[in-house]
């Protein structure tokens with residue numbers, strides 16, 4: 001399992017995470033997901049689509065994507081022959097590891113990139129994928145394409 005994204009996508013997501021501090025931010029990576037000959041899932045990001053954190057309380061620890069915003073993002077991706085491949089969110093003053101809340105609210109088949117922001121500066125990020133039985137997340141490799 002791996003997700004390939006451009007330098008530009010991760011830079012935009014990190015900037016949004018830092019600007020939103022101390023609140024969590026969220027957004028989508030739109031792109032294509034396919035399986036290669038060895039059966040390995042390969043997701044390739046085309047662009048980043050930031051969205052608003054709709055959570056009215058406890059935005060330091062929680063994020064909520066408006067179902068309509070999700071639908072809009074999906075429709076936009078659809079019309080371009082693409083799909084939502086990853087949901088990005090930040091963890092202010094918290095490691096880039098999924099919380100129990102994240103596990104309960106995640107869907108299998110999508111990648112979840114978590115950006116850790118400490119005192120307003122991003123300190124790292126990792127990508128995760130929920131197992132099909134929804135029991136836990138597996139970390140997945142992030143490949144950064146510097147050329148795009």
Ligand SMILES: [Zn+2]
Nearest residue numbers: 089098099102
């Ligand atoms: Zn989280």
